[in-house]
Amino acid sequence: xxxxxxxxxxxxxxxxxxxxxxxxxxxxxxxxxxxxxxxxxxxxxxxxxxxxxxxxxxxxxxxxxxxxxxxxxxxxxxxxxxxxxxxxxxxxxxxxxxxxxxxxxxxxxxxxxxxxxxxxxxxxxxxxxxxxxxxxxxxxxxxxxxxxxxxxxxxxxxxxxxx
Numbered sequence: 001x002x003x004x005x006x007x008x009x010x011x012x013x014x015x016x017x018x019x020x021x022x023x024x025x026x027x028x029x030x031x032x033x034x035x036x037x038x039x040x041x042x043x044x045x046x047x048x049x050x051x052x053x054x055x056x057x058x059x060x061x062x063x064x065x066x067x068x069x070x071x072x073x074x075x076x077x078x079x080x081x082x083x084x085x086x087x088x089x090x091x092x093x094x095x096x097x098x099x100x101x102x103x104x105x106x107x108x109x110x111x112x113x114x115x116x117x118x119x120x121x122x123x124x125x126x127x128x129x130x131x132x133x134x135x136x137x138x139x140x141x142x143x144x145x146x147x148x149x150x151x152x153x154x155x156x157x158x159x160x161x162x163x
Contacts, residue, residue: 054071
């Protein structure tokens with residue numbers, strides 16, 4: 001085998017390896033982002049429990065939207081979704097639940113309390129305030145009964161149903 005053939009075979013091998021690497025890197029990046037999901041879900045559950053405790057101490061009322069993140073006592077790392085980067089608060093609170101009594105909600109299982117959000121005021125006002133950090137069109141949401149789960153943004157409604 002002459003020298004030119006060896007160079008061509010080496011370049012061909014390098015080209016094939018580059019193609020394989022370009023196919024695998026997006027898979028690795030997606031898996032890295034999925035690794036943030038359990039931590040975010042834990043943070044959301046902690047927020048939900050804290051909100052329920054706040055409501056018990058305040059005659060069943062949720063905090064006001066203007067002071068929610070100051071009224072509930074959470075460690076600073078509980079307010080940061082690991083998939084959001086360096087944002088100090090990466091969750092939004094539903095403006096429609098501001099200072100509302102939990103007992104007046106007809107569907108606490110389906111009413112979002114807080115969720116992943118990129119809104120600079122950290123409020124959920126319109127559907128585009130939900131941040132799809134955990135898959136295309138999906139985010140992690142805490143509901144007014146305190147549970148948190150991974151949801152499709154299209155399936156969420158911000159306006160609570162009242163009794």
